Amino acid sequence: MTDTTRPAPAVEARGLHRRYGPAGPSGFEAVRGLDLTVRPGELFALLGTNGAGKTSTLEVVEGLARPTAGEVRVLGLDPYRERAALRPRIGIMLQEGGFPGELTVAETGRCWSGLTTGARAVDEALDLVGLLPRRTVRVKQLSGGERRRLDLAMALLGRPEVLFLDEPSTGLDPEARASVWRLIRDLRARGTTVVLTTHYLEEAEELADRLAIMHHGRVVAGGTVTEVLAAHPARISFELPERSGPHAGLSLPALPGAETTADGRRITLRTQDLQGTLTELLGWAARHRVPLARLDARSASLEEAFLAIAAAETAAPQIGRAA
Amino acid sequence: MTTATLTTPAGRLLALGRAETALLRRNRTALFMALVLPVALIGMVRSVLAGAVERDPGLDLKANLVTSSMGLILLVVVYCNVTTAYTARRGELVLKRLRTGEARDAEILLGTAAPSIALALVQCLLLGVGGAVLLGLRAPANPLLVLIGLVLSAALLTALAALSSVVTRTVESAGITTLPLLLVAQLGSGLLIPLESLPDRIATVCRLLPTTPALQLVRLGWFGTEGTAPATGFAGTWAPAVLPLLLALAWTAAATWATRRWFRWEPRP
Secondary structure: OOOOOOOOOOEEEEEEEEEEOOOOOOOEEEEEEEEEEEOOOOEEEEEEOOOOOHHHHHHHHOOOOOOOEEEEEEOOEOOOOOHHHHHHHEEEEOOOOOOOOOOEHHHHHHHHHHOOOOOOOHHHHHHHOOOHHHOOOEHHHOOHHHHHHHHHHHHHOOOOOEEEEEOOOOOOOHHHHHHHHHHHHHHHHOOOEEEEEEOOHHHHHHHOOEEEEEEOOEEEEEEOHHHHHHOOOEEEEEEOOOOOHHHOOOOOOOOOOEEEEEEOOEEEEEEOOHHHHHHHHHHHHHHOOOOOEEEEEEOOOHHHHHHHHHHHHHHOOOOOOOO | OOOOOOOOHHHHHHHHHHHHHHHHHHOHHHHHHHHOHHHHHHHHHHHHHHHHHHHOOOOOHHHHHHHHHHHHHHHHHHHHHHHHHHHHHHHOOHHHHHOOOOOOHHHHHHHHHHHHHHHHHHHHHHHHHHHHHHOOOOOOOOHHHHHHHHHHHHHHHHHHHHHHHHOOOOOOOHHHHOHHHHHHHHHHOOOOOOHHHOOHHHHHHHHHOOOHHHHHHHHHHHHOOOOOOOOOOOHHHHHHHHHHHHHHHHHHHHHHHHHHHHOOOOOOO
8 A cells, every 4th residue: 555645755665775895704894784764854863872874874765885785765866876966955964064174164064065056054963953153263272062063063054854863962961962953853844854863862852753763783673752651660669678577578568550660678569550559569568568669660661671772682692683 | 945146155255264364374383383494494494405416417407496495385374374374273173163164175185285285386486586586597498388387386295285284183293293294395305306316226215105296286387397407498388297297286186085094073072
């Protein structure tokens, strides 16, 4: 079935592989058969630990490198072979900047403005990221966070239809991060498709319409934040008192739907029904006057989901390594 | 769909060249290399050439001095400076970042080299005018050939700089990685030792070196001869220019091809 009402994807990757070095064990396959679809106007987050293959994937999608195998289309174009046609329509921010230290902020902007189709005024772009007061400062004198914001301003210069951001908020202080998030939300609200990588889970939770979690070069979970979380339980943990004195014959009640693990006196419950399980637990504790030390209850978070996926994948046998 | 007019190659080159000019102005080492070193070298070249002329009285000291100085300027200002510039921009990840934009690879390389090339050509022009006024040299026999020689030299040395930068990890080590070509060019391309004063077989090998043919064109175009042979006029310079012209084109094409093949846009991991 083809859904003709749905617009063509902004980014589409099928069976993407990227290999560094020669075939065989001396090379390394960073991306191993990755599929990805980003719809127009959505904010898509690519998550993963360091080394999961996020940047390697993004570089192929941006057209900086050719995939070893597989297909990529951005706005319907091959990002590597048709980059001349595509580049004027996209904005790219790499994981690490790349601006000469001896140029001022404004000079950097002027140079990039000459390289960008339909560039907005340099000062307007600098103002978007709060760098206007620093326009006469040399790049080498900027803080790490300011450099990231300059990088973002350059990526925004051409009012791109699709914006690729590789770890946009790494190295930013909390205030700068909040303002970058605001800016990214703003761009999305005006119809820009945003693809970002991050290893800050809260960032994906906060910003993304949809996300994909990468591990060892593959997408291992994907969908909306709610969809990804639905597959993962909430967690309650606490410490039981010593089984002596008043608590000598202590044993936990049956908690339907909850999976219990014990590590000495430390108990962890995983449940899909946080409220129900917690009510049962607290009722039992009140009736038996059991103090629950270090009680902690939390809904499924992306972090929980992420750690669970990483742990499961690491435990699974490594396949495809020698392929 | 964007309705704005697309950027043009000329506009992109201008933007890159302007930024690189500001960087060259702020780089004291590069400025010293470009402005002071050639002047100092000319003094050295003069005394070396004077010795050669004594042994081979047919040679024209002034003519050799001017063309050798042009060769040295091109080597120092284009080859050395541009090697350093490519290495520095690669190290700062500037080249990689530029490749995410609309500029093509060749534009990025040319734009980065443009200020050094322009500076070297202006210095050669000043040297030519200065030579004519102060040393009483005659006007170039074939100015077109001089121009072709200078432009080919600049193009070849830019490509060679790109290749040298591939094996140069840091700006500091550029002094060492550029040394082999500098020595070969100075000794083997007629800059310090006129080729005619060398044994025939060695002279033939020297004429095949990458940097020799383009500089031969400059000499031939200016003086109507590249050694002790009688000078010819505009028409007479073309026949002896054919071989060096073909060789210079072949070397430039080979170096450009090698750059496309082996140039590194980001530091080694």
